[in-house]
Amino acid sequence: MTDATAAAHAPHVFDATAANFETEVIQRSLQVPVLVDFWATWCGPCKTLGPILDKLAADYRGAFELAKVDVDKEQELAAAFQIRSVPTMVLVKDGQMLGAIPGALPEGELRKVLEQVGVQPTTNAGEAAVEDVPAAPVDPHEEVMRLRKQIEAEPDKAELKLDLALALLRTGAATEAEQLIDALPANLATDDRAVNARARLGFAALLKDAPPVETLRAAIDANPGDLRARHLLGAHAIVEGNPEAGLQQFMEMLRRDRGYEDGLPRKALIDAFRIIDDEDLVGRYRRQMSSLLLS
Structure with a gap:
């Protein structure tokens, strides 16, 4: 791992910092998964894991990006992700953290972890281009x-x-x-x-037994902190084909109380992201959500 600086110049490998994390990790993960490696210069297992991760990044040819975080230099990031030991890996996909992977796993286990979240080695640019061609619309x-x-x-x-x-x-x-x-x-x-x-x-x-839209809006006007009304109003908007209005309500829930109903605001946003076809809209609100959760 002592070669981290040099490795960061290899394709698909880079040093992540608090300054570039939003752009290089969160936003980048909307296009390709990013594996974040939290390490330290004094960590023996990190020195074993580092070259394995570098090799996988090269083998997978851009199917995922490898971001390296020196926890001593980037204590803010380590605290934000609640890193308690190194090495710890965090996989970020579609703007959200899928889970933490502690310890120095062998190469075979790491490949299985990547496969479980749909990351497969890219064989060549031609095949990737074919896969990216959208299907014709069907009635x-x-x-x-x-x-x-x-x-x-x-x-x-x-x-x-x-x-x-x-x-x-x-x-x-x-x-x-x-x-x-x-x-x-x-x-x-x-x-x-x-x-x-x-x-x-x-x-x-x-919405099966939910109040009508007008009632929910009146409830929010009377009490902007009525998160139940905001949740139902957002669901109405999503179902009726007005996704941005729905996302606005869910985002306001997250701003006011991210822990409401065991994390319901974040869950509502993620569920909405799964079904909204507008990639630009989803990307914009994913970034807002990530910024709030990391603040």
Whole structure:
């Protein structure tokens, strides 16, 4: 790890500081996961782990970025992430911390950790470019009909039922979509698409017995600290197709009380991020959320 300064000049490896963390780690993680390595010059295991991480960064060719934080020089960052021992690694993806990994793991274990969050080695730029080409838009009603026929032909193929649930949600058929999602096998229940679908269903379920928008707005006008009203008003906005209005309410909840209802403001924001298609809007509010949580 004594070669950290030199390694920071290698592709996909850099030194992270309090000054560049927002741009180089939080904002960068909206495009590619960033593995943050908290280390120290006096730490023996850090000297073992450092070269392994450098090798992985080179092998993965930009599938993730490696940020190195010297805890003695960057005590503010170490405190913000509650680093109690080194080495400790933190994976940041889509503007949020996925979890801390203490200790010097062997290369094989590190590869498994990266695989679990969807990080695979990039083979070449051509393949990456093909993967980034967006699919042509599909009419959800036509997609529902197509998938129903395909499921008739292949009734045991669970992936098709998840595809159907997502298509149904886009047509507003939430009840049938929920039934399909509830019946998914365990390996698909945690699929990103299933998580996205549950987030959509969650916002719709919140409004089942909720007061109308006018009542909620009146409640907030009377008491700006009414976080329950803000949560329901934000859910109304998300469901009705006004995502920024929803994010504004959730962000105001976070500003006023980040610990409300066991972290509900942060959870509401993350659930909304999963289902909003506007990447610029999501990126802007992710950065605001990260700045608040690190302040």
